[in-house]
Amino acid sequence: MTDDTSNSRGDPWHHHPPLPIPDTPVFHWPPRVVDALKWMTIRWVNISASMLFLAVAVLVFQFAPIPVDTMASLEPGWIFQVWLRNVFLLLLFAGGLHFWLFTVSGQGQRFKYDAEPLKRNSKRFSFRNQVYDNMFWTLTSGVGAMTFFEVLYWWAVANDAAPVMAFAGAEIWFVAWIFALPILGSTHFYWVHRFLHWPPLYRKVHVLHHRSTTIGPWSGISMHPVESVLYMSDLLIHFLVPTHPVIFLLHLYVKGMGPAFTHAGFETVAVGNTRLVGAGDFHHQLHHRFFECNYGTADTPWDRWFGSFHDGTEAASERIRQRVRERTLKNQRTV
DSSP states (O other), X not given: OOSSSOOOTTOSOSOOOSSSXXXXXXXXXXXXXXXXXXXXXXXXXXXOHHHHXXXXXXXXXXXXXXXXXXXXXXXHHHHHHHHHHHHHHHHHHHHHXXXXXXXXXXXXXXTBSOOSOOOBSOTTSGGGBHHHHHHHHIIIIIHHHHHHHHHHHHXXXXXXXXXXXXXTTOHHHHHHHHHHHHHXXXXXXXXXXXXXXXXXXXXXXXXXXXXXXXXXXXXXXXXXXXXXXXXXXXXXGGGTSOBOXXXXXXXXXXXXXXXXXXXXXXXXXXXXTEEEEEOOOHHHHHHHHHSSSOOSOTTSOHHHHXXXXXXXXXXXXXXXXXXXXXXXXXXHHHO
């Protein structure tokens, strides 16, 4: 579709990228080397959320470090600093996106996937307001989990309990980690997300995140505390495998602030005719619409391998609907 606000008759979306949407060519056979290299590098050579998070990670490491001897013990003072920094970063990224896209409607409806507004006066949400609900859970549960893993990491580093990789002499491994993080994160997200859709866990935990069928920047890590910890648990790899602290911070920010972009609800952030940075992820937007699909991200083909990939086409929508109908009938027979 084009970037205007019109919608073709019968199209359930206000805007969408060209369909069918792709997933990664990295794992295709026979290998598609050029396409795979382009997929892996494009986010690091363009202005993207990933590049912004890498820049923030470098700035925090260089200009806002906490002394190592301070972090050797779990004192409230430096823990509060870490928490406050994470709150500030969420306000900057999620708050900034929400302000431009929704508060002042700086680009109107251009590039917006779903024409529906964020919900107000709804019993589904705390405070009867989706934005307030999403902000509350993001700034409590979400930031709490971010801070927990970050504090644990710095404490482990200060006590020689986490392996740390120096940059000098290990530049190739530093770059390799940058390219590996999307694959690692996508794999972890797929399996944790499938687990969260197990009916007992969904009803008690994951349903909180799925209150937001229409999504915005504050929806990203609006999660139950159990889900927040599970979602960010792939950060534990830095306690086992040597990485540079900048890589840890990059990973943390991708997990913590990245969902503000992927849940933005708009394909891109634009000022006038200039597209500034990619935002929403239509792959995940489809999950919030249809639930039983796209559990992972497009960086790994787990959804394709296990039959849950939705490419945005009507044929895929019908296949997912049929899958849900068959599961419902099966459950009814077993009751």
